[in-house]
Amino acid sequence: MTDSQQPFFDQLDWFDEQDCARLDEGLAWARAQCPVVHTGFGGGMHVVTRYEDLVTVASHPEVFSSTMPGLATVPVALPPIDVDPPLHSDFRAFLNGPFTRAALARYEPVLEKHADALIDGFVADGQVEFVSRFAVPFSAGALAKVVLDDDNEERLQRAVDAVTAVSVQNTPESFAAVAMLAAELMAEREREPRDDFLQSVVDATVEGGRPLTQEERLGVVTVLLLGGLDTTRGALSYIAKFLTEEPGLEARLREPGWARGDLDEVLRYTSTVSVMGRVVVQDNDLLGVPLAKGDRIAVHWRSGNRDTARFDHPDSLDFERNRNPHLAFGIGIHRCVGRHFARLQLEIGINRLLARLTNFRLVPDSVVRSAVGISVGAPEELHLEFDQVGAQP
Known part of the structure; x- marks a missing residue:
């Protein structure tokens, strides 16, 4: 992409397949030539593309508000994602505890059993459509067992469908469908009443003791549905695809403790939540360009994770990086509350797959379909062949 191709950003549609296929190239051009580039999408916004500028935005919530976290208008509340300080701290106070690695550790046997049950369903076939047969149901089942305490399979399928629609369409109707599910669970x-995480949302208080409003309760559960289903599914599918492409990766992921380092490189490279929104609430030039109160900006985490000023050869997987301060979970006060839950799912999901399957390859003549929107690039359809571990050739 050259300077003469600025019209790509002028006409950029985050949910168009062809535009998304060119986006990484366009972002590389922007980082080099116009790091806060304007796009006409949604009435106009500035796209922040460089790592250090993204850190600046995250460090100044008093200037760059999170009250508009979507690329388009979000018709429902999404606390704590769309809440600024000081109220933001009150939400994180009751959300952080259940999502520590220590608090989640007791669910490891449950998630391992769940993964094995899914593998049982296709292991004898020697092939699988990975996204629909493993990535989606594993993520949905983990959310159901750990967060929602819900065994209603019909409702879980509605949740999967609704969250997928938000990811690829971003319409008011898709958000409304997720919010309706949240309303069912809260009701x-x-x-x-039960002794579970959702009950803690019902019982939570903020601002010195007031209960959450019904809109806030529904918003918290909506955030959990969106984050717990879509992002982990995308990362699992990326890893499965890489297993067919990257020589030596399967052996690396079989090493004990691989998730303490190699997983971070996968997360940096894939950046499943690639972009989110902010709104300028004070006139400023902190990013080197004049921004006015009311301007909308898109913080492009994926672009920051590909910034050559921060990472050497960032457009390739490099598992030998000494430090990897990636932005896959965001940064600052809004860093993803569910990051430990996501990491746990990815570690268990991959470990159980590799305990039973090996020698992954794409089904001949199959097409890998990729996502658009905030999960740009993540495989949405991935047909794999494999061998069973220990099987005779």
Whole structure:
């Protein structure tokens, strides 16, 4: 992409397949030539593309507000994602505890059993459509067992469908469908209280003791549905695809402790939540360009993770990086509350797959379909062949 191709950003549609296929190239041009580049999408916004500028935005919530976290208008509340300080701290106070690695450790046997049950369903076939047969149901099942305490399979399928629609369409109708599911779950807890995470949302207080409003409760659960289903599914599918492409990767992922380092490089490279929105609330030139109160900006985490000023040869997987301060979970006060849950799912999912399957390759003549929108590039359809571990040739 050259200077003369600025019209790409002028006409950029984050949810168009052809535009998304060119986006990494366009972002590389922007980082080099116009790091805060303007796009006409959604009435106009500035795209922040360089690592250090993204850190600046995250460090100044008093200037760059999170009250508009979507690329397009979000018709429902999404706390704590769309909440600024000081209220943001109150939400994180009751959300952080259940999502520590220590708190989640007790679910490891449950998630391992869940992964094995899914593998049982296709292991004898020697091939699988990975996204629909493993990545989606594993992510949905983990969310159901750890966060929602919900065994209603029909409702879980509706959740998967609704969250997928938000990711690829970003319409008011898709958000409304997720919010309706949240309303169902909240209504059940109010009728029949339980000792679980969702009950803690019902019982939570903020601002010195006031209960959450109904809109805030629904928003918290909506955030959990969106984050717990879509992002982990995308990362799992990326890893499965890489296993067919990267020589030696399977052996690396079989090493004990691989998730303490190699997983971070996968997360940096894939950046499943690639972009989110902010709104300028004070006139400023902190990013080197004049920004006015009311301007909308897109913080492009994926672009920051490909910034040559921060990472050597960032457009390739490099598992020998000494430091990897990636932005895959964001940075600053809004760093993803569910990051430990996501890492746990990815580690268990891959470990159980590799305990039973090996020699992954694409089904001949199959097409790998990739996502658009905030999960740009993540495989949405991935047909794999494999061998069973220990099987005779």
